[in-house]
Amino acid sequence: MLAWPIYLCLIGAAVQWLLPKDDAQPSRVAALVTALACLGCALGGALGLTVEGGLQTITRIPWVPGLGIEYFLAVDGISLTLVILTGIAATVGVLFSWNIEHRPREFFCLYLLLLAGCFGVFLSADLFLLFVFYELAIIPKYFLIAIWGSKNREYGAMKLALYSFIGSALVLAGLVAAYVVSGAKTFSLLELAQFPFAETFQYWAFPVVFVGFAILAGLWPFHTWAPTGHSAAPTAASMLLAGVVMKLGAYGALRVAIVLFPQGAMAWRGVFCTLGAVGILYGALVALTQKDLKYVIGYSSVSHMGFVLLGMATLSTIGLSGAVLQMFSHGIIGGLLFAVAGRMVYDRTHTRDLMELQRLRLSTAFPFAAVTFVLAGLASMGIPGFSGFVAEMKVLIGAWQVYPGLAVLSGIGIVVGVAYTLRVIQMTFYGVASGEADLNLPAARALTEGDHATPISVPERFGALFLIALTLAIGLYPRLLLDWIVPAFSSPLFDGLRKAGGLE
Secondary structure (H helix, E strand, O other): OOOHHHHHHHHHHHHHOOOOOOOHHHHHHHHHHHHHHHHHHHHHHHHOOOOOOOOEEEEEEEEEHHHOEEEEEEEOHHHHHHHHHHHHHHHHHHHOOOOOOOOHHHHHHHHHHHHHHHHHHHHEOEHHHHHHHHHHHHHHHHHHHHHHOOOOHHHHHHHHHHHHHHHHHHHHHHHHHHHHHHOOOOOEHHHHHOOOOOHHHHHHHHHHHHHHHHOOOOOOOOOOHHHHHHHHOOHHHHHHHHHHHHHHHHHHHHHHHHHHOHHHHHHOHHHHHHHHHHHHHHHHHHHHHOOEHHHHHHHHHHHHHHHHHHHHHHOOHHHHHHHHHHHHHHHHHHHHHHHHHHHHHHHHHOOOEHHHHOOOOHHHHOHHHHHHHHHHHHHHHOOOOOHHHHHHHHHHHHHHHHOHHHHHHHHHHHHHHHHHHHHHHHHHHHOOOOOOOOOOHHHHHHOOOOOOOOOOOHHHHHHHHHHHHHHHHHHHOOHHHHHHHHHHOOOHHHHHHHHOOOOO
C-alpha cells in the first residue's frame, strides 16, 4: 500500500489531461481525490508497519540488471514520517490552490508529478532510483514557479533550478564513485551501507554528497535560492517547497551521505554543526530586517532548516531524531505560514510589503487569517505545546552534548526568531500605533465590501485548522512520531555510524 502514492500521483497527473482545459473544477476535484488517496495509502501502510528491524521491503525487482539497478522500494520509521508529511502537504496544498483558474489542468498535472517525485525519494532503497525521483521533483517545480508564480518568478525559478542541478551533479558524482569503489555492482542502499569504504575515500566523498543534498535543504551559505524561490512560487508550490522539497535534501543527506560514509561524517561533524548553527542565527537575523512578508517566512525557513542540519550533524540519536521530527514540524508550520501569507493575504491585498500591510489592519478584515497566523507564529517560535518545541529541544540537547558553544549560538537564534515573528505578526495584521501612520481606509474597506471582497473560503479554513491540529497533536504527544523515528536508528543500516563512534 505504501508504494501506491507514487502510482496514484502519476495516474492522477495523466488523468488531468483528459479533463476539460477551460473548466477548473474537475481538475481541482481530481487533484484533491488523488491527494486524499495518497494520504490514505500512507496512513494505511503505517498501520501495517513494524517499526523494529529497519528498512522493510515494499517491492524489489530488477530494472537495469547489467548495472545492478533495481526498482527497490522500502520503508522505515524515518521515511514513513516523511511520506505521511508529503500526503498531508499534498492535500492541504490542493485546498489552498482552489482559486487556480489559469491553465488548471497543467498546474495540477505538474503538482502531482512533483509529489510523485517526493514520494519516490522517500521510499527508494536503490540509490540510482532515488536519484531519478530526485530529478523528477526538480523539473515540475521550475515550471510551477515560472508559470504560476508572482514577482520575479522567472528569476526565482531559474535560480532554484540551477542550485538544484549543481547539487544533483555533486550527488551523482558521489554515487558513481561509491558504486565504482565498492565493486559490488549494485546501487542498493542496504548493500552499499555494509561496504567498508576506505577512510581517505570517505573524507572527500562525504562532503561532496552531503553538500550536494544539503543545498536543497537550505544549508548556509548555499541557501540563497530558498527565499527567492519561496517568494516567487504560487501558494501551493511555496507550501511544498518549504514543507516537503527542502526535506528531500535533508533526507538525502541523512539517508545517503551519513549512512554510506560514517567515518567521513565523524571527521566533518564540527564543520557541518557550525554551518547549521550559523544558518539558524543568520536566517533569523536576516528575517528580522525584511520588508516583504514572504521573504520573512523564506528566511525563517532557512533558520528552521538549520536546526535540521545541526541535529543531523551531531550524529547522536537524540540529535538525529530531533532533526527528523523537525523536518515534520517545519513541514506543517512552514506550510501553514506560506498558506496564510500567499493565499489569505497576498491574493486578496496584492501586496506583500509590510509597510503597506500595516496600513490595512487585516485583523479586522480577516480575523480568521489573523488568528491562524498568530498560532502558526507561536508554533514557529517553538512555544511549548506545539511540535517545534520538542523538535528544537532535542536538537539543542544533541548539540550541547558535542559542541556547547554552538548550542548557545542556536539558542540566540531562537530569541531572534521570537523577535522577527512578533514583528511580522504585528505589521501584517495589527497595524501601527495611533499617530505613527494613517490607515488606508479605502483599501481596507475594499477588502470586505464591494464586488472584489473575498472572505476566507471553506477549503482554506479547513486546511488551516487541519495543520494547526497536527502541530498541536505532535507537540502535546510527540511519541506519535518518535515511536517510529527513534527505533529506525537502531537498525543495521546505521551499524557503520555506531562503529565510527556516532549514535552514542
